Amino acid sequence: MNSSMIKALNSMNSYQMKLDMIADNVANSNTVGYKKKSAVFEDLLNTMKNQPEGFELDGRLTPLGFNQGWGSRVTGIATDFTQGTLNETGVLTDMAIEGNALFEVQVDAAGTTAYTRDGSFQISINEAGEAVLTTSQGYPVVATLPDGSQGRIVVPDGYAMQVNGDGSVNAVNEAGNSIALGRIRLVEAVRPDALVQVADNLFAVALGADAAQAVAQVMPNAENRIAIRQGYLEKSNVDLSIEMTDAIKVQRAYQLAARALSSSETMMQLANNLRS
Amino acid sequence: MLRGLYSAASGLTSQQRRHDTITNNIANIETAGYKQNTTALRSFNEMLLSMTGVDSNQPKTIGTWTGNVFAEESLTYHLQGDLTQTNNRNDFAIISNIAVDGLIFDQSGKAVSGNGDVVFQPQAYFTVQNDQGELRYTRGGQLSVTSEGFLTTSTGDYVLGTNNEPIVLPAGVSIDELTLTSDRRLVTSAGTDTGIQLLISRIDNPNGLVREGDGNFKLIDGTAAAITGDEAVEVRQGYIEASNVDVAQASVDLMAALRAYEANQKVVQFYDSTLQKTANEIGRIS
Numbered sequence: 150m151n152s153s154m155i156k157a158l159n160s161m162n163s164y165q166m167k168l169d170m171i172a173d174n175v176a177n178s179n180t181v182g183y184k185k186k187s188a189v190f191e192d193l194l195n196t197m198k199n200q201p202e203g204f205e206l207d208g209r210l211t212p213l214g215f216n217q218g219w220g221s222r223v224t225g226i227a228t229d230f231t232q233g234t235l236n237e238t239g240v241l242t243d244m245a246i247e248g249n250a251l252f253e254v255q256v257d258a259a260g261t262t263a264y265t266r267d268g269s270f271q272i273s274i275n276e277a278g279e280a281v282l283t284t285s286q287g288y289p290v291v292a293t294l295p296d297g298s299q300g301r302i303v304v305p306d307g308y309a310m311q312v313n314g315d316g317s318v319n320a321v322n323e324a325g326n327s328i329a330l331g332r333i334r335l336v337e338a339v340r341p342d343a344l345v346q347v348a349d350n351l352f353a354v355a356l357g358a359d360a361a362q363a364v365a366q367v368m369p370n371a372e373n374r375i376a377i378r379q380g381y382l383e384k385s386n387v388d389l390s391i392e393m394t395d396a397i398k399v400q401r402a403y404q405l406a407a408r409a410l411s412s413s414e415t416m417m418q419l420a421n422n423l424r425s
Numbered sequence: 426m427l428r429g430l431y432s433a434a435s436g437l438t439s440q441q442r443r444h445d446t447i448t449n450n451i452a453n454i455e456t457a458g459y460k461q462n463t464t465a466l467r468s469f470n471e472m473l474l475s476m477t478g479v480d481s482n483q484p485k486t487i488g489t490w491t492g493n494v495f496a497e498e499s500l501t502y503h504l505q506g507d508l509t510q511t512n513n514r515n516d517f518a519i520i521s522n523i524a525v526d527g528l529i530f531d532q533s534g535k536a537v538s539g540n541g542d543v544v545f546q547p548q549a550y551f552t553v554q555n556d557q558g559e560l561r562y563t564r565g566g567q568l569s570v571t572s573e574g575f576l577t578t579s580t581g582d583y584v585l586g587t588n589n590e591p592i593v594l595p596a597g598v599s600i601d602e603l604t605l606t607s608d609r610r611l612v613t614s615a616g617t618d619t620g621i622q623l624l625i626s627r628i629d630n631p632n633g634l635v636r637e638g639d640g641n642f643k644l645i646d647g648t649a650a651a652i653t654g655d656e657a658v659e660v661r662q663g664y665i666e667a668s669n670v671d672v673a674q675a676s677v678d679l680m681a682a683l684r685a686y687e688a689n690q691k692v693v694q695f696y697d698s699t700l701q702k703t704a705n706e707i708g709r710i711s
Contacts, residue, residue: 191579192452193638195637211501215498340572341601354572419690
């Protein structure tokens with residue numbers, strides 16, 4: 150079999166995957182808190198055609214054997230967790246994180262948590278009639294309540310929410326009364342590679358990874374330069390000009406691989422026509 | 426039988442190997458730390474041809490003949506690739522330009538010493554340990570951190586530190602908080618030394634490395650030593666070393682290999698028609 154054809158096919162598949170990832174980034178260039186993804190390539194397994202001792206001729210530079218690779222593959226997705234720019238919206242339920250941290254949200258009734266940088270929160274009314282702070286998809290934001298237990302931020306009727314830089318939330322009314330509602334919980338991705346991007350702009354701990362080691366709770370302070378900014382949203386950290394440049398590069402690489410494919414096809418045709 | 430028929434057939438096989446190698450290079454344009462391969466073709470050993478049956482059965486020497494060609498070895502160009510900034514703090518790139526006393530290396534990384542020996546430029550590599558516990562060398566520095574804190578390559582091989590042990594980041598410290606110093610130690614943003622120092626190996630004869638896939642090389646011939654710090658080797662965080670494949674050269678070589686293959690195919694056809702003449706026309710009684 151013509152192995153050029155297999156190699157070209159393998160590489161076209163992985164270039165396609167990278168192109169898909171670029172398309173995903175571009176599509177999310179306006180998604181609040183979106184983090185850019187990039188593909189990590191490695192060369193595919195090599196085969197060594199063994200050569201007998203007699204091949205050890207004068208002038209040979211490498212050890213015996215003829216080495217052949219089989220193209221490339223995508224071995225991983227690297228997420229770029231760098232800070233996106235903050236955009237002022239003036240909406241009281243919009244929050245942005247400054248620094249390396251994630252919001253924790255509860256995704257099901259069993260208490261499974263996921264993490265997000267998307268701070269476009271809203272007040273949702275649940276079955277009990279409480280006004281709960283949730284993400285735009287309706288997942289409650291996890292907070293540490295004033296009594297130290299884990300819970301959610303419930304805003305009393307007639308009060309407005311006020312969030313401080315350290316994540317503590319107060320409810321204030323027009324009369325100036327203030328009630329402490331708790332502190333929005335922030336975690337730091339200590340092992341970012343153990344987090345996978347899932348739907349609804351969330352990150353979840355990858356299967357088989359230990360959540361206790363992957364993320365750690367952080368307390369925003371001046372030393373770790375983490376803060377919550379109310380009334381701001383973090384824009385996507387996708388840089389369109391970089392994405393477009395990458396798209397051109399991958400497209401050209403794909404084109405070249407396609408050229409290699411058609412060239413190896415011509416070779417097979419020549420072999421078929423040996424006896425014309 | 427006509428000898429040239431087999432020469433042309435061996436030409437077909439060799440050009441196919443060349444084409445395969447170029448295709449593999451093209452396939453790895455986007456692979457960080459990939460090193461370009463090239464096929465070295467070689468003619469068969471010389472054979473002495475002689476004619477028998479002349480001059481009272483004494484064989485008469487005609488001369489030497491090197492009939493066939495074969496793909497002898499796949500050489501790797503271990504040259505520096507371009508650096509690309511990614512700002513990912515778990516991307517590392519090696520810049521290596523190791524000098525050897527009295528030698529000036531050319532563009533292809535080799536030099537000819539005073540007594541005529543060809544010397545290749547020593548190169549620097551990350552040292553990794555695979556799941557069998559064996560040492561491998563790689564230039565691909567797109568690393569990741571497992572949930573246990575091990576620093577690994579993208580395919581899961583452990584990156585070694587200067588203590589020859591897999592690097593483990595301290596619990597609760599992410600790679601984003603660590604900065605690589607010029608002597609390849611990882612320090613926290615507060616300036617505390619974590620005691621981790623990347624093991625960069627210097628390999629004096631890079632041709633002794635055999636490619637294994639997944640960006641790794643296995644050292645078959647020669648020795649590796651940890652770099653001491655006097656060498657012109659630098660490791661940069663937030664950068665990747667792009668593949669050193671020359672795209673223009675690759676597409677030209679691809680065409681050349683295809684056309685050489687085609688030429689060999691034509692020669693086979695010519696021999697075929699010669700044989701046809703021999704078999705069907707010479708000695709035909711009409």
